[in-house]
Amino acid sequence: MDDVTPRLAALPTWLLGQADARAHRILVEALSEHGFRGYHYRVLATLGDGGPVSQSVLGRGAGLDRSDVATTVDDLQARGLVARTPDPSDRRRNVVALTPPGRRLLGRLDTAVAQAQDAVLAPLTPAERTRFVALLARLHP
Amino acid sequence: MDDVTPRLAALPTWLLGQADARAHRILVEALSEHGFRGYHYRVLATLGDGGPVSQSVLGRGAGLDRSDVATTVDDLQARGLVARTPDPSDRRRNVVALTPPGRRLLGRLDTAVAQAQDAVLAPLTPAERTRFVALLARLHP
DNA sequence: CTCATGTCGTTGGTGAGACCAACGGTACGT
DNA sequence: ACGTACCGTTGGTCTCACCAACGACATGAG
Secondary structure: OOOOOHHHHOOHHHHHHHHHHHHHHHHHHHHHOOOOOHHHHHHHHHHHHHOOEEHHHHHHHHOOOHHHHHHHHHHHHHOOOEEEEEOOOOOOOEEEEEOHHHHHHHHHHHHHHHHHHHHHHOOOOHHHHHHHHHHHHHOOO | OOOOOHHHHOOHHHHHHHHHHHHHHHHHHHHHOOOOOHHHHHHHHHHHHHOOEEHHHHHHHHOOOHHHHHHHHHHHHHOOOEEEEEOOOOOOOEEEEEOHHHHHHHHHHHHHHHHHHHHHHOOOOHHHHHHHHHHHHHOOO
């Protein structure tokens, strides 16, 4: 299956990219079964543990550019999953909050995402998973 | 710096994505200093340890779609780094080979890429690097 | 030999993700 | 009052990955 040339296959960056590509495929698969993409989940998850926030805070929490927050919130709002209201105390800001359907959906997506994590780490034993995640966290300074 | 919401930060897929993003940035940085992108290096590297091959073999070796091979080879050919000649024994095929300048460039890119690997793994001790790469390889079945 | 099947390279298109620039509107400190 | 800085929006760009359709060509079955 892996016909990749040795000079590439030996590179840590290549292995990392392959592992991430697989993880990404599994995660995207899980989300798309519900009709959503990565940006949607990131925004919902940020709202889920951050409460109603401005879009700029939302962007920092979800790791998104402001412009991508705007279009993603547009989308979620059109589906009735978040509410966007002007902030009375600062009229530059929008306050974004989960709606009840949004919160229920987040619960289902959380489950799907958790299952995806297991699927991604499936090739490793529980002890290896712990060590792997620890090394991964160190790798991102 | 990392203001990402806990629900995301705890996900292995998130950590993997962040680590890969960082690795990718470092690698792209290294290549772009020479004026090239990932696809260019992948193709040159595949030619470097595979000898002259058809574009379809090149695609398998470099992990690229046929269409992406076509445009990448176009580009490298225009820069005089590879030669594309019809295969007399099968006129459907093109045989792609490194030119002498292409081979010299590959040497320089290899050095840059090797330095990028070190930079990516810099946060880990040598022993940890070995374990990390081993786990990474297992994660990609 | 003929013809169906399948491969090769090319063109063109899609979509996600990450990012950047510029704009009008707004807040705030000086 | 005014300059500075921030907010959200719009409208791009780029890389990467992938898919569909096409003509040219090779090959095996009959």
